Amino acid sequence: MWKSVLLLSSVIALSACNHHPTTYKTAGESGSAAAVTAQGFTGEQLRLIGRFDTSTQGKAQFTWPGSAVEFRFSGTSASIALGSTGDVRFQVDVDGAVQDLWVKNGEATYTLASGLTKGEHTVRLTRLTESFALVTSLLGDPIVDGTLLPAPAAAPRRLLVIGDSITAGYGVEGADQSCHYEAHTSNQQLTYAALAANELNADLHAIAWSGIGAWRSYGEKTPVNPSILVRYQRTLADDANSRWDASQYQPDAILITIGTNDYWEGSVSDDYRAGMKTLIGMVQADYANKPVYLILSPMLGGVQRESQKTILGSLVSRNVKVIDLGKIEPTDGLGCDWHPNKITNQRMGKALVQQLTTDLKW
Structure with missing residues (x-):
């Protein structure tokens, strides 16, 4: 027993999969993180939920499951640069529509949303995978095709x-x-x-x-x-x-x-x-x-x-x-x-x- x-x-x-198809385009790896990491993470217009280590300038590291980053923007698309010590499963929530995102080992920029109606949108990226030895890093602030707005209210x-x-x-x-x-x-x-x-x-x-x-x-x-x-x-x-x-x-x-x-x-x-x-x-x-x-x-x-x-x-x-x-x-x-x-x-x-x-x- x-x-x-x-x-x-x-x-x-960890193997990639997608359980929650939605009507918008989102959750894909879109290229190198180099351009974003040159500026680095500031978090000035982000809401962080969970424990984040920001002791290294330009980076926010986290491991605990359920840790999340939330932001608002005006535009049609958003992406973010992430680093990881292994493959980690995330959930992307765009205006209430949810889909999986698999963050791979290494550094890359990931598309969180694209093809949205022009206007204000709220995005939340949540880690689903356990901690173990897998550390994820926010390497820069979100990249949007419009304007990054003040962080959502707590x-x-x-x-x-x-x-x-x-x-x-x-x-x-x-x-x-x-x-x-x-x-x-x-x-x-x-x-x-x-x-x-x-x-x-x-x-x-x-x-x-x-x-x-x-x-x-x-x-x-x-x-x-x-x-x-x-x-x-x-x-x-x-x-x-x-x-x-x-x-x-x-x-x-x-x-x-x-x-x-x-x-x-x-x-x-x-x-x-x-x-x-x-x-x-x-x-x-x-x-x-x-x-x-x-x-x-x-x-x-x-x-x-x-x-x-x-x-x-x-x-x-x-x-x-x-x-x-x-x-x-x-x-x-x-x-x-x-x-x-x-x-x-x-x-x-x-x-x-x-x-x-x-x-x-x-």
């Missing part, structure tokens, strides 16, 4: 979610449990957290890494790889020298879905409780007096689910609550490697919307 408890965090070669609400493969969207688009990790079946924007944030008109920072735990990662008898306590502090997920400044983003609520991998053998030690207590303390130090929700894993059942509920329940305080958004049901079907699919995530997202709407008066 523990085959169903989580995920291998190995990096698989969303009125803010959420932070900390999780593992469930929150990263591992296998959410898979046909069943028999498939394994591939970028074209993993999609952070189809997770419970992203769906809820969209419904609530909230920005979302997703700090999610497949196979990670508060104590140990999937497949480890004893801890070897960095836990969520380590990666939570980073701007770039796999860079040990990278540090995030929490003052740059103050969420209205924090969601923590960590524990599935700690249970991968069926039980946990006291180190799981200790790790979760430490993580809660770190979050509360960064975001004082903000509500923290500890979410039960939808992949755990039976004795393990009750164990997690008991452990998390022991950590409840005035601003810390345990919530159950449901688990994978037989009628839902399964995503790759026994992960929640779109049906389970949609149901969890609706439950999360209801919880936050009630608690936060949203």
Whole structure:
């Protein structure tokens, strides 16, 4: 049964595909990035959602799934120069029409939209692929055939979610449990957290890494790889020298879905409780007096689910609550490697919307 408890965090070669055809032309590689990178990224008329490292002049680097850049322009076409250390799947949203974009290893300029009706348009480019060791860079500001307009207004609400493969969207688009990790079946924007944030008109920072735990990662008898306590502090997920400044983003609520991998053998030690207590303390130090929700894993059942509920329940305080958004049901079907699919995530997202709407008066 523990085959169903989580995920291998190995990096698989990514292959391009397109799942969301639209009526406009978009999402293609259009040439060299040299002309754009000569000027470099300034971000003056862009809205960045997520953790971005702008310490290198003329460049903004990012890794976490769900990280996005949004801008407005007047004209008919837009493109942007990007660099990447590997092939990464993105989603391009132009005025609400969505399509995939595959950013390849190296540097290139990518067409985000073309052939639009002349006028004002809003473009959002969102990373769907997990962090792993893949770093994407904005190498310049968008190139438009008209005028780049002031950045879109920020969303009125803010959420932070900390999780593992469930929150990263591992296998959410898979046909069943028999498939394994591939970028074209993993999609952070189809997770419970992203769906809820969209419904609530909230920005979302997703700090999610497949196979990670508060104590140990999937497949480890004893801890070897960095836990969520380590990666939570980073701007770039796999860079040990990278540090995030929490003052740059103050969420209205924090969601923590960590524990599935700690249970991968069926039980946990006291180190799981200790790790979760430490993580809660770190979050509360960064975001004082903000509500923290500890979410039960939808992949755990039976004795393990009750164990997690008991452990998390022991950590409840005035601003810390345990919530159950449901688990994978037989009628839902399964995503790759026994992960929640779109049906389970949609149901969890609706439950999360209801919880936050009630608690936060949203």
